[in-house]
Amino acid sequence: AETGSDRLHIGQGSLIYGEIDNDMVRINGDFEVNNSSTFKVYKSTGRVGIGTAPTYKLDVAGDRIRLVNGTEWIAMRTDGGTGYLDLSFGAGSLVIQGSTTNENVIINPSMNKVGIRTWTPQYELDVNGSIRAIGSVYYGGSTTSANGTAYTKPDYVFGNEYSVMKINEVEDYLHLENHLPWVTSAEKEKRENGDATDMTRMAFETLETVENLQMQIIELNKKVTELSELIKTQETEIKVLKQIHE
Known part of the structure; x- marks a missing residue:
């Protein structure tokens, strides 16, 4: 100890140095508690170990x-x-943030929402950017979409109770409503979802549209076949009439 001061030196070269008035102790070497791996601080490597000899800057067993x-x-x-x-x-929320405020992943446990590049997720998963899936994307498990509407594949289009619109009926509908009869209008989409689009609903509506078009094509093909047969019959009759007049 320094005479007349609050300084304490222990060991050659002040291995342990203390300042009582400043509540400070400095250890100029490796430090261990209980002469074991309970707590270790290595001066040479700058590593700290709790319950283990440290391999990393902070190593906890x-x-x-x-x-x-x-x-x-x-x-x-x-x-x-x-x-x-x-x-x-x-x-609160868990936030993983990059070098800017626009680079973030936020998990809000109280609202059960996750946001990527957005601080205010509005859906269970809200992404401000592109999404890519190498595998498949599945809808289902729960029978409802975000707006509470259940969707199923529209195989009912091929059922006997379904009324397929005729082409002239579709044309009249387009002139009146300015959108396909099987697809939600842009006005309704805007009213329900703002600037967002319900892609799940659109996918099922698109499939129903394709199935309706296929049914119309089948009906048109039947008419074309009937007309072809009629033309063949008329050609035969004309040929017979020509032979009679000759």
Whole structure:
């Protein structure tokens, strides 16, 4: 100890140095608690180990690291050999942010919503950007869409109870409504979803449209076949009449 001061030196070269008046202790070397791996700080590598000799800057042997503030916490854990990021909030969200505020992933537990490149997700998954799927995209599991309407493949178009519109009826409808009869109008889409488009509904409406067109083509083909047979019959009759007059 320094005479007449609050300084303490232990070991050659002040291996342990303390300033009592400043509540400060400095250890100029590796530091261990209980002469084991309970807690270690390595001066040469700048590594800290809790429960283990550190391999990384902070190395913890245990099932959980937790930051707590009252009843709220953020924890990283490996319970049962499975990795978790365990979150608890009062009214907060988990945010992973890049170099700008537009590069973010936000998870809002209280609203069960996830946003990518948006801070205010309006749907369970809200993405401000493009989406790509290498595999298939499935609709179903739950029988309703976001607006509460259930969709099924429109095979009913081929049923006996379904009335397929005739081509002239479709033409009249287009002149009156300015959209196909099987597809939601732009005005209704805007009213229900703002600037968004319900792609699930559009997919099923498009399929119903295609099926209706196919049924119309089948009917037209029947008429073409009938007319072809009629033309053949008339050609035969004309040929016979020509032979009679000759």
